[in-house]
Amino acid sequence: MRVKVACVGGGPAGLYLSILLKLRDPSHDITVHERDPEGSTYGWGVTYWGGLLDRLREHDPESARAVEESSVRWRDGVAHVGDRSTRHRGDEGFGVGRHRLLEILAARARSLGVDLRYGRGVTGDAPPAADLVVAADGAGSALRTRHAAHFGTEITHGSNHYVWLGTTKVFDAFTFAFAETDHGWVWAYGYGFGPGGSTCVVECAPETWRGLGLDRADEAEAMVLLEKLLAGVLDGHPLTARSAGRAAAPWQTFRTVTNRTWSRDNLVLLGDAAHTTHYSIGAGTTLALEDAMALAAALHERGTVPDALAHYERERRAALLPVQSAARYSARWYENLPRYIHLPPRTMFALLGQRHSPLLPYVPPxxxxxxxxxxxxxxxxxxxxxxxxxxxxxxxxxxxxxxxxx
Structure with missing residues (x-):
């Protein structure tokens, strides 16, 4: 069925959905509305695994090839606990710069005739006129918030504080670093996304965050302190809290977003607007792109928009169940870090790899x-x-x- 689609949000989910819809039927009238200027995005790099790359190749080999060529790869995981280290061989992982990923998807969408409109925010009070309006505007979705009671939106916050940072240090493996302070542990997840740098997510318990004065420190003070704590893995490279065109990254607690239903009339939720999964499993971008694949297929194969939206939601809810369970237990592992941190490095790292297990919290480590x-x-x-x-x-x-x- 030919449809007019207004996609609110120019992130990976919205852009990839527009690509897939145009590939299936070039007659679709598709507009992507993004509130920020083109080229302005938060964060540094995103992670994904080989299974996603296979699915990207199936759906659009051209954009898949560009993403793969712009990605870095790793197979090892490295854990540093104070002055102790251990390395583990694992599945092949990939990192790609978020700016580069959006650049690839935007160029591909334009080449297919998608109308991309940057610097134009859409509020929940005035959605675009279209057969289908897609809310792909993130965890804080304005379109979803306007109808929160209908969607049955629930938002819960984790206890730990975290911040997304960048560094010019290029990690050759997915790197975990744990540093002990007088106020508790601070840890980081680091992964490369290109020849120029890596993402470095720093996390700590609330009492550590306050005890170190991170709740009061300005950007420069916080960077100096974190660089000192993580000096063993940064090798003299700086941390930065700002990505191109964006303000400094704030400390946050993770928001888990769930919704009782994902659609209202011709409005449907996509990606983080519909669901979020804890960043420690590195699945956010993958799930958003898989949402786009499922919605595009449903719109192509089903006879009506309501039938397509119902099918899309059923399929994605089922697929998300094991991932969301893994994310909850992963977050809990870090929130209970003292239970594991003093184990021998190889044991601790093995349990880090098992942190998705529902049994682990209830069995002595x-x-x-x-x-x-x-x-x-x-x-x-x-x-x-x-x-x-x-x-x-x-x-x-x-x-x-x-x-x-x-």
Whole structure:
């Protein structure tokens, strides 16, 4: 069905939805409204994994190729706890600059005939006239807030404080760094997004944040303190709280956004406007792009807009359940860091990798680690048995046959 679509929000979700709709039917009339000037975005880089890249290739090989060419890769995870370090081999991960990602998607959308309008905010009181209005305007969505009672919006805040920073240090692995202070622990997640730098998310408990004076420090004072605490991984590189064209990044507590329903008449929620997942699992951009894939497919395959929106919501809610569970337990792991931080580095890092488990909060950490190791060894034996079992059986049969003929 041919539709006129107004997408409010020029982030990855809104731009990619416009691309997919145009690829499916060039006759669609699609406009993307973004309140900020073009090229002005928050943050430094985003992460994703190989599975997303495969799906991007399926839906639009051209933009997928550009994203892959602009991304950096890593396979290792490194954890630094004070002066102790451990490195672990894992799945291949990717980082790409947020500015570069939006540049790629915007150029692709324009080439397909999407009307991109920057510097034009849309309020909940005056939505654009269209067959379908897509609220892709983030966790603080103005369109969603205008009808919060209908959507059944609930917003809960985590306890820890965090801030998104950048650095010219290019990490060669996904890096965790934990530094102890007189007021508790401060930690950072660092990952490269290009040859010029990395994202560095710094987090701490509220009592640590206040005890260190970060609640009162200005930008310069905060950067000096954090650079000192994280000197072991920054190697002399500075931290910065400002990305191009943006004000300094504020300290925040994470907002978990949920909604009872994702649509109201011809208005539908997409990405963070519909749901958020804790940043510690690095899935926000992936989920937003997958939302766009599902909504574009539903609009193409279903006979009416209401039917398409209902199908989109059912499909994405089901897909999100395990991810949201993992995100909740991941956030809880960091909020209970003292439970794990004094374990031997390899044990602590192993449990860091298991932080999505619903059992971990209820089992003593050392016991959980031993049980996990035992299960892993058992699985290796099972795999070996599956692979070697038929060969051993055939060898045994050949031996028996020879004995019978001797």
């Amino acid at each position: 050392r016991l959980y680690h031993r049980l996990d190791q035992g299960v892993s060894r058992l699985e290796v034996l099972r795999t070996l048995k599956r692979r070697l079992g038929p060969r051993l059986a055939r060898a045994a049969q050949r031996t028996a046959d020879r004995r019978m003929t001797d």
